[in-house]
Amino acid sequence: MAMLAQRGTATEPNDHAGRTLNLTLLVWRQKNAASAGKMVTYEARGISTDMSFLEMLDVVNEELIARGEEPIAFDNDCREGICGTCGFMINGVAHGPESGTTVCQLHMRHFKDGETITIEPWRARAFPVIKDLVVNRSAFDRIIQVGGYITAPTGGAQDANAILVPKADADAAFDYAACIGCGACVAMCPNASAALFTGAKISHLGHLPQGQPERDDRVIRMVEQMDAEGFGSCTNIGECAAVCPKEIPLDVISFMNRDLLRATRRKDREAKTSNE
Numbered sequence: 001m002a003m004l005a006q007r008g009t010a011t012e013p014n015d016h017a018g019r020t021l022n023l024t025l026l027v028w029r030q031k032n033a034a035s036a037g038k039m040v041t042y043e044a045r046g047i048s049t050d051m052s053f054l055e056m057l058d059v060v061n062e063e064l065i066a067r068g069e070e071p072i073a074f075d076n077d078c079r080e081g082i083c084g085t086c087g088f089m090i091n092g093v094a095h096g097p098e099s100g101t102t103v104c105q106l107h108m109r110h111f112k113d114g115e116t117i118t119i120e121p122w123r124a125r126a127f128p129v130i131k132d133l134v135v136n137r138s139a140f141d142r143i144i145q146v147g148g149y150i151t152a153p154t155g156g157a158q159d160a161n162a163i164l165v166p167k168a169d170a171d172a173a174f175d176y177a178a179c180i181g182c183g184a185c186v187a188m189c190p191n192a193s194a195a196l197f198t199g200a201k202i203s204h205l206g207h208l209p210q211g212q213p214e215r216d217d218r219v220i221r222m223v224e225q226m227d228a229e230g231f232g233s234c235t236n237i238g239e240c241a242a243v244c245p246k247e248i249p250l251d252v253i254s255f256m257n258r259d260l261l262r263a264t265r266r267k268d269r270e271a272k273t274s275n276e
Contacts, residue, residue: 019049021108024116027072033128049109054079056108073132079104084180088133089120094184094243102245122187126230139229140181140197146225147218148201150210163209173207176200178246185240191232196240198226199252206259216263223260
């Protein structure tokens with residue numbers, strides 16, 4: 001069994017203000033999915049400990065551009081840990097050393113002066129490299145498209161109490177809906193499994209009354225699509241939950257498996273009855 005990713009707490013030390021770091025970066029550079037990639041060494045000098053990791057890469061890229069070199073490509077958008085756009089491996093750990101943290105929330109105060117940092121893209125067959133640290137995560141979109149929704153007409157906004165939901169179910173659904181689809185779970189899993197992501201989306205709707213009419217069809221379609229995308233099988237190692245920036249628990253995988261077993265048995269009974 002693989003060792004769980006070792007990550008620290010998300011506490012922010014306050015004794016590093018005004019400090020700067022000199023770092024050596026080993027960065028994966030790859031022109032596109034069809035070309036061979038390689039690790040390239042860069043020096044990052046005078047990096048403020050108050051910078052985020054992406055801001056540090058911005059500084060490095062500005063220097064590369066000034067020298068007429070190709071900047072390092074990486075995904076980013078909100079830079080607030082909300083959108084799930086950013087993400088790559090830092091020293092072998094998805095999103096880096098701090099727990100409950102995305103790359104854009106990771107600050108340079110968590111690294112040491114003179115440290116060598118290895119930066120690589122997500123490694124999974126279902127996430128082909130687009131360029132450098134950017135990978136194609138559209139496989140997640142296709143999993144959502146086949147079942148991560150409800151088809152009930154909404155019309156105008158309903159009163160919040162129109163459909164009563166037990167607090168325990170509402171709390172669980174809210175926690176599972178926190179998944180931002182960054183792909184860290186896939187990247188860290190030795191099998192490149194998407195079970196945590198898919199389980200979170202299935203569990204979110206499965207805990208709400210609005211998600212019940214399509215519950216069985218949903219889990220069957222989403223799991224089938226997950227397999228069709230080329231993700232590996234889950235063997236309950238737990239690396240996925242260890243690096244999830246939203247701390248989605250392994251419980252969602254058990255929920256998904258229970259729903260899949262029930263839905264499959266129901267389909268089998270219906271098929272048997274129709275053939276009699």
